[in-house]
Amino acid sequence: MKTESKLQQILDNGQFGVTAEIGPPKHSSSEGMRHHAHMLKEHVDATNITDNQTAIVRLSSIAAGVHILDSGIEPIVQMTCRDRNRIAMQSDLMGAYSLGMRNVLCLSGDHQKFGNHPTSKNVYDVDSMQLIQLLRRMRDEKKFFSGEEIKEHEPRFFIGAVANPFADPFEYRVARLEKKVEAGAEFIQTQCIFDMERFERFMEMVRARGIDERVHILAGVTPLKGWRAAKYIQNNVSGMIVPEELVQRLKNAEDPKKEGVDICIEQIKYIKENIKGVHGVHIMAIAWEEVVPEIVERSGLYPRPKVN
Amino acid sequence: MIIAQQKPVKDIAAMISDCNKVLFVGCAGCVTVCLAGGEKETEILASSLRIMRKLEHKPIETVTFTATRQCDPEYIVALDNMVQEVDAIVSLACGVGVQYLAERFKDKWVVPALDTKFIGGATEHGVWEEKCGLCGDCVLHLTGGICPIIRCSKSILNGPCGGSQYGKCEISKDVDCAWQLIYDRMTALGKLDKLMEIQPPKDWTKSRDGGPRRAVREDVMIG
Amino acid sequence: MRLQYASNVRIVEMPCSGTIDHRVILHAFEDGADGVFVAGCMEGDCHFLKGNIRGKKRVNHVKQILDEIGFGGERVEFFNLSAAQGQRFAEIVKEMTERIMKLGPNPIKAVRGHTSCGGMSPTSTDGKEGGIA
Numbered sequence: 001m002k003t004e005s006k007l008q009q010i011l012d013n014g015q016f017g018v019t020a021e022i023g024p025p026k027h028s029s030s031e032g033m034r035h036h037a038h039m040l041k042e043h044v045d046a047t048n049i050t051d052n053q054t055a056i057v058r059l060s061s062i063a064a065g066v067h068i069l070d071s072g073i074e075p076i077v078q079m080t081c082r083d084r085n086r087i088a089m090q091s092d093l094m095g096a097y098s099l100g101m102r103n104v105l106c107l108s109g110d111h112q113k114f115g116n117h118p119t120s121k122n123v124y125d126v127d128s129m130q131l132i133q134l135l136r137r138m139r140d141e142k143k144f145f146s147g148e149e150i151k152e153h154e155p156r157f158f159i160g161a162v163a164n165p166f167a168d169p170f171e172y173r174v175a176r177l178e179k180k181v182e183a184g185a186e187f188i189q190t191q192c193i194f195d196m197e198r199f200e201r202f203m204e205m206v207r208a209r210g211i212d213e214r215v216h217i218l219a220g221v222t223p224l225k226g227w228r229a230a231k232y233i234q235n236n237v238s239g240m241i242v243p244e245e246l247v248q249r250l251k252n253a254e255d256p257k258k259e260g261v262d263i264c265i266e267q268i269k270y271i272k273e274n275i276k277g278v279h280g281v282h283i284m285a286i287a288w289e290e291v292v293p294e295i296v297e298r299s300g301l302y303p304r305p306k307v308n
Numbered sequence: 309m310i311i312a313q314q315k316p317v318k319d320i321a322a323m324i325s326d327c328n329k330v331l332f333v334g335c336a337g338c339v340t341v342c343l344a345g346g347e348k349e350t351e352i353l354a355s356s357l358r359i360m361r362k363l364e365h366k367p368i369e370t371v372t373f374t375a376t377r378q379c380d381p382e383y384i385v386a387l388d389n390m391v392q393e394v395d396a397i398v399s400l401a402c403g404v405g406v407q408y409l410a411e412r413f414k415d416k417w418v419v420p421a422l423d424t425k426f427i428g429g430a431t432e433h434g435v436w437e438e439k440c441g442l443c444g445d446c447v448l449h450l451t452g453g454i455c456p457i458i459r460c461s462k463s464i465l466n467g468p469c470g471g472s473q474y475g476k477c478e479i480s481k482d483v484d485c486a487w488q489l490i491y492d493r494m495t496a497l498g499k500l501d502k503l504m505e506i507q508p509p510k511d512w513t514k515s516r517d518g519g520p521r522r523a524v525r526e527d528v529m530i531g
Numbered sequence: 532m533r534l535q536y537a538s539n540v541r542i543v544e545m546p547c548s549g550t551i552d553h554r555v556i557l558h559a560f561e562d563g564a565d566g567v568f569v570a571g572c573m574e575g576d577c578h579f580l581k582g583n584i585r586g587k588k589r590v591n592h593v594k595q596i597l598d599e600i601g602f603g604g605e606r607v608e609f610f611n612l613s614a615a616q617g618q619r620f621a622e623i624v625k626e627m628t629e630r631i632m633k634l635g636p637n638p639i640k641a642v643r644g645h646t647s648c649g650g651m652s653p654t655s656t657d658g659k660e661g662g663i664a
Contacts, residue, residue, distance in 0.1 A: 081462070086509065108469040111461055111479045122462070126509040129466035133506055145509070164470035169491050172468075175504060179466065183506055191470060238471040238478035317599050348554070352596070355557035360600035362639035 001140055005102040005158035006074045006307045007046040011187060011216040015305050016272060017280025019076065019189065019218060020292050021048045022068060024059035030067040033059075036289040037071035043296040045304055046074040046103060048189070048282070052083060055115025062096045069100050076160065077101050080109025085125035086134075086145045093135070097155035105160040105189065106131040128161065129183050135159050136184025161185035163217070165202035166195060167239040174205040181215045188215055189282040192222040193267060194230075195241040203275050212277030219271050220282045223264035223291055226256040261291055261298075268299040309338040309429065310402045311436045312345060312422040317356055320398065323419040327368065327395035330357075332421075333387065333409065334374035335401035342436050345400030345422050347374040353400065353421060378405025384412055391416055426458075444514030444521065450502065451486075452493030457510075459486035465507040540624055548572070548609070549582025556593045556607055563640045566631035568608045568623065576613065583611065605634060 002008070011017050020043075022036050040047060049068060051061040065075035077096050079089060093104060108128045112120050126134070126145075134145045135157060142154045161180045165173055177188065193199045199219070206212050224230050227250035234242035246263070253259035268281050281301075285292050296302050314320075324330050332354045340346030354370040361368040371390055376383045378401035387409070391397060396417040399406040403424040410418040426438035441457030447465070448455060457463045461479050468487030471478030475488045494500050512518065545551065548571030559567050569590050571583035587609045594604030608627060612619045 108462055108464060108471075110471070113479050124463045125512065127462070127464040127466050128469070129464075129506055130509045134509070162470060167468070167470050167472050168474060168485075169468075169472075169488055172491050172503075175500075176466075176468075179504055179506065182504075238476070239473050317596065321600075348552070352553050352557065355554060355561060356596050356600050359557065359561060359597075359602050359639060362642040363601050365642060367642060 001156075003102055003139070003156045003158045005046075007076070007103055008158040008186070009307045010045050010305055011279055013305070016301065017216065017218055018044050018283070018296060018301050018304060019046050019048060019280065020044045020283045020285065020289070021050060022064070022289060023050050023053060023287070024061065024064040026056070026058055028059060030059070030064070033064055033067050034071045037068045037073050040289065040292055041072040043293045043302060043304065044073065044283075045280075046076050048076040048078055048105060051078040051080045051109070052115070053078075054110050055082065055112040055117065057116060062092055062099070062101070065096060065101045066099050074103065075101050076103040076105050078105045078107065079131070080107050081124050081127055081131060082109035082112060082122050085123050089126070089131065090138070090145060093157070094155050097157065102156075102158055103160060104135060104157045105162065106135065106185075107162050129180060132159060132161055132180055132185050133183040140184075158187065159185055160187040160189060162191065163188050164191040164239050165193075165199050166191055166241040170198075170202075174202065174209060174211070177206065177215075178209055178211055181211060185215055188217045190217065190220040191240060192220045192233075192284055193271075194233075194246055195243055196267065196270065198241065199271075200275060203277050207277045212279075216279040217277060218280040218282040219268075219275070219278050220284055221264050221267050221271075222284045222286060223288060223295060224250060224260040225288065226260065227251040229260075261295060264295055265298050268295070268301070272299075309341055309427065310404075310424060311342045311426055311428050311438075312339050312402050312424045314344055314349065314353070314400070314422050315420070317353070317360065320353070320419070320421050321357060321360055324357075324368075324396045324398065324417075327417070329369040329371070329394045330396045330398055331387070331390055331394040332370060332372045332398045333378065333384075333400065333405075334372070335378045335399075335405050336374055337377040337379070337401070337405075339401060339422065342430075343434075345402075347372075350374055350400050353398070375401075375405075377401075378408050381408065381412070384408060387413075442515065443510065443512075444518075445511060447507075450507065451490045452497055452499070454486055454490045454493060456486055456490065459484075459489075463510075465510065539628060547577065547579050547582040548586035549577070549579060549584075551586050551589055553589060553593050553596070556590070557596075560597075560602065560606070560637060561639070563637055565637045565640075566606045566608075566627055566634075568610060568627050570610050570612060570620070570623065573611050573613050587611075602638070603634065605630065606637075 007017065020040055022033055025032050047068060049061045049064040052058055061078050065077050068075045106128045112118055112122050136159055137143050138154055139156045142150045144150055163177045167173065227247050230242050230247045230250055233240050250256050250259055271278050283292055283295060332350050334345050334347050334350030336346060350372050354372050358368060358370055373390060378384055378399060391413050396419060397409055397413060398419055398421050399409050400421045406418060406420045427442060428437050428439040431437050438458055439455060441455050443457045456465055456467065460467055461477050462469060468485055472485040472488055475485055477483040477485045494503055548569050551569050556567050569586060571586045574583060577583045590607060590609040593607055597607065598604040610623050
């Protein structure tokens, strides 16, 4: 079913999509975000706004979405299952839709232990799979999660989910992706790719099951600022794989930041030219939004397609 | 069974700091099995507190008793005679037992010596782990006998999440990823296709979220 | 061997150091002992295989409790030695006695109060030390 999402339009037209990420601030001013949005707006099709990522309290994704929209970019609202029960989720998402947002990314969310409020209670009323399914049903069958009818103005989101080819069990990851597609996911953003070989094996299994023809997969990439950032991810983030060669390459580089950007561009070009079934890239420039325009341009992805 | 652990001695001492005669009640049920509040632990606690109070030059008189269970009214009737002259009752039972004693001896200061932690079982002698989520609507037949509510840190019913790596949960290398275990078990059972079914959201009314719960067997009720 | 060792030690025999109960040690201190040591066989020689290992763990647990309540875990100790090591036993007694002398008498001995047996504990009117059990 078609939505008003510009991202959906671009992807459904068969064009290679580009999304990026804006992390809201740990305070109540929208100034920084708006600045980032202005910086990115000609270079991306839409941007994610993270939802208390790593369970660190930040300005809310939906509120940030208002600022981003106002600055000229289409937001992708991220909603985790950690902080809200199904009542709050539906309520917030209807609000988001009323404020002009058209894309939602459904995810489980990092456990609160990682954040700055580890003593809080977590919710996890529904999981990401159920959220995808029920959001889809809200749109296509006009039903609240409880099954009650939505009489009018149902929220019609373009629904996204995440896939992590680098987590375990590897063999089951593709099956679970298929399950998410069955549930109703229409676009997928993967976890950052550093282990290209594993991603290629993943995509091979995806193509074998025909999943790439049913859903738009955007490959996640991240420019690293230096070998310490790489090392940190390698050792401290569960579910991510960073090959040692990458760490060494950054360590030996004269200008690590430039090297990090070069690596990211190489990855994007490689994926675009060699891995069939990938319909776009998702550039997660963590705390480095400024570098996204250069990455997009040097990867040959500029200018972005115009939509009505 | 219920697994509990004793509070730090200092904390228990603080609760009865102005008491002169205290009754320590152990429980021969779950807390005996998990070595937290049985007869032996009760006597050790009483002895520790006697020594501690003597050091403070404020001796305490102690009486110890171990009930068969503290969660059945008929087993705590035996305490009626013992509570007359005590200033406080320290219960080494789980939270249930403490409440039963407080209920029966309304005019007595009843305090918990233990922190009731979870329901689970022993994995080796001296180690107990949480196993059951008390959700009130068991789904173990769908997950090869591994509870997704409590053994998955996010209570995911369609797992695993993206943080599962090398068979461990993202929150700690010491915690197994329940969904890795479920995947392995269902594969061994030849029932992997069951995991492709989308499990709907849980009805949490049957769990703690529905309010305090109650179970009844009408056919055995006397009154 | 008929070696001399101090008369301040009272010996309590047990079939295995693994049968030591936390309560026995705590009650000894409540009854006025200044120090307690548990002598177990050499590791690997336990007739019951691991009794002496359990015994050591239990003594360490009691040490922890004694530290927590402010009595001091140094007053109790576990030693490994073989039944044939008369010399070593005398050494241990000497070592423990010196340690306890430094720590002073049992701090609760002089306090009137309630004991494990339900009676009142003696005050030290006779000047005799409670000794080591």
